[in-house]
Amino acid sequence: MATRSARAKRTSVRETVRSESRAAYREAILVAAERVFGRLGFHDAKMADIAAEAGVAAGTLYNYFKNKDQVFESILKRGQSRLKEELAPALELAEPLARLRAITETSLRFLEENGALFMIHIRRGGLEARSLRHIGEGNDDLHEFHEQLVREAFVQAIESKQLRQDIPADELAGLFSGLTEAMIFAWIRRGCPKNLAAKTDLIFDMFLQGAHPK
């Protein structure tokens, strides 16, 4: 029994090691893929590029992912869970505008730290959606999640009269998200300089006060 147990344990340990090794490989591949997809886009990124960036052989990719599409999809999913984790503290805030500000700042900071991921996400979510629709059908979309959070904050803020009453919450939320995204696009176009998160104040100021002279 001792022997059995020992063997079982050894096996278990070995499997743990294996499993950790598997996880490490998988992670390395995803990190590499994120960089490569972010740099080159879906089509120009070759499986060979990703393998090279990850320091593994091309065939190895297929031990961890079914195909190129699934590598792509996995990056998105991984990014989604990471952002969700980082957003958790912000969601604790009860005050809707403060929560909105925290969500925005967190998202922008996340963006700065995960530029490549964002490139991938935005391409897929916003623009290549149609051509890549076959990828990730039915995944809960990060966009949806994010917009839902923003929408809730807006509904509450309007209810508590902190915002104009004459524009529906959805429309307002859309404009806000839009303004944020616009900031992001401008930031990308400028080559992703530092301190995107610091733009949160500007976004809020403009969004709340407008451009009219006071």
Place this chain on the structure above:
Amino acid sequence: MATRSARAKRTSVRETVRSESRAAYREAILVAAERVFGRLGFHDAKMADIAAEAGVAAGTLYNYFKNKDQVFESILKRGQSRLKEELAPALELAEPLARLRAITETSLRFLEENGALFMIHIRRGGLEARSLRHIGEGNDDLHEFHEQLVREAFVQAIESKQLRQDIPADELAGLFSGLTEAMIFAWIRRGCPKNLAAKTDLIFDMFLQGAHPK
């Protein structure tokens, strides 16, 4: 001499016909390519798809364009000149905010009527820039042109105290363009419903008044 004249005329007519036919073919190909690129993106759009959409043989494309890249580029250029034409009346307006409103409305209307073109343009200008940078180097970019117009309007509006003085014109212009683009992205995400141009008022209202309750 009558004969010569007649022959000359016939030739001339024939050449006109031919020339018109060439232009018609070229146009048909561009229209088809615009649709296909808009639908599938640069990479997924195959020359065969474009040819099929245009109702010609694949080889025919190469009688009008050197290669796939040049088809793509030509769409952009064609779109640019068309938008420039349509913007001309708006540029006559002397009053900066009125001009800005006209530019915005015209651009949005143009967009509605040329959704596919815009998809193409934005993909290239904003996002696929890196992977497609080899295409169209040195074209005067529509983005640049548009942003220049907006920037000028802002400089004048700030000078005439019609806008807040505490934010630089460039920043304001960026935010405005951003807000507009955001509207556009939201519109695209919603599947390009009718009446995008009507959103001009909302954009201006929000941009000028802000979201604060009055």
Place this chain on the structure above:
Amino acid sequence: MATRSARAKRTSVRETVRSESRAAYREAILVAAERVFGRLGFHDAKMADIAAEAGVAAGTLYNYFKNKDQVFESILKRGQSRLKEELAPALELAEPLARLRAITETSLRFLEENGALFMIHIRRGGLEARSLRHIGEGNDDLHEFHEQLVREAFVQAIESKQLRQDIPADELAGLFSGLTEAMIFAWIRRGCPKNLAAKTDLIFDMFLQGAHPK
């Protein structure tokens, strides 16, 4: 009847003109094709190139020749008849070695004046024979014709004891033709300088005397 006759005559004249025009077109095309094939080789020479060189439209070529192969073939045939014409005086000579010398000199001069044709011919006859065998099957070949003339001269020269008796006429003829062709190849490799025909003396001297010191 006068009318008929007149009409008939007019028709006939017109047909002559037409026929002359046809011949002129055909000739122009062949001249152009000879230059282009000579310059680029069979495969790299495009029908469009030939048409351009001839100053006609691509389609016109097909009013005179069934296809590219036939253009090629026609050049060879035309060259063959021209060389045969030029060789006629040489063939009058009764004395075999004098005749051989005249044939050689004439052939070399012809070569210098028809370099392009020769390039075509040699490519086809000597080297691309296998790959181009589908062309001109069963034509009486210029090579064959030429070698036949040479062979006859050798048979007679050996019979009249003007040449070594210990080597069969065929072998000797082959060597002589070979030496001549070798001269030609060297000449081509040197870029076709002037005065190839003047090498006739050297060929004969070497061929008859050998390289041994006297």
Place this chain on the structure above:
Amino acid sequence: MATRSARAKRTSVRETVRSESRAAYREAILVAAERVFGRLGFHDAKMADIAAEAGVAAGTLYNYFKNKDQVFESILKRGQSRLKEELAPALELAEPLARLRAITETSLRFLEENGALFMIHIRRGGLEARSLRHIGEGNDDLHEFHEQLVREAFVQAIESKQLRQDIPADELAGLFSGLTEAMIFAWIRRGCPKNLAAKTDLIFDMFLQGAHPK
């Protein structure tokens, strides 16, 4: 450490196998390509033909050669090194005419065993030069190498009064090379019968004695 060593050895063995396999594939492709190019010429030989002849998939060719041109070039280079190897013993001979005879005999034998290669080489060096000039610029050419050897032998033979003094070494060497090449062309035209190398004696006899009766 034993394990490491064992693993290292295994790896090394595996790599040797792989490396041998790679070399074998490469060689098989070159052999196939040599046959196909020799049979059809550069243009008519399709990559698919070569792949089929080698018994591999078309794509495999591109794991070993960058493109069709490079396959072609590699054949030439391989042939050059092989001939150079085979010529080495002949070059040991101090006596110029004996050396020349050995060089000639070796070359002819090489030719018989590598007819396809020669077809390829001669097409490129002599005739398709112009259209294929883009291939292999700057390779040390087999022709040049061979002619240099011949030229040296002639200079020495003339110096030692073994040959006529009235014709410059270059000219004589050219004629000799020419005679040899002529023999080769005749041999090709006759369909590459056996025993080409045996013609060395005939070449030398004719070259030295000439065709005059003694």
Place this chain on the structure above:
DNA sequence: TATGAATGAGTGTTCATTCAT
């Protein structure tokens, strides 16, 4: 399981040939 070479379907492009004018 990692490897990396083999595979072959798929694509952009060329060009001989056809055909409407």
Place this chain on the structure above:
DNA sequence: GATGAATGAACACTCATTCAT
């Protein structure tokens, strides 16, 4: 008959995927 644009078969080459080791 001349024209020159349309045609589409053909081909070099790429790359995601498979598989023997």
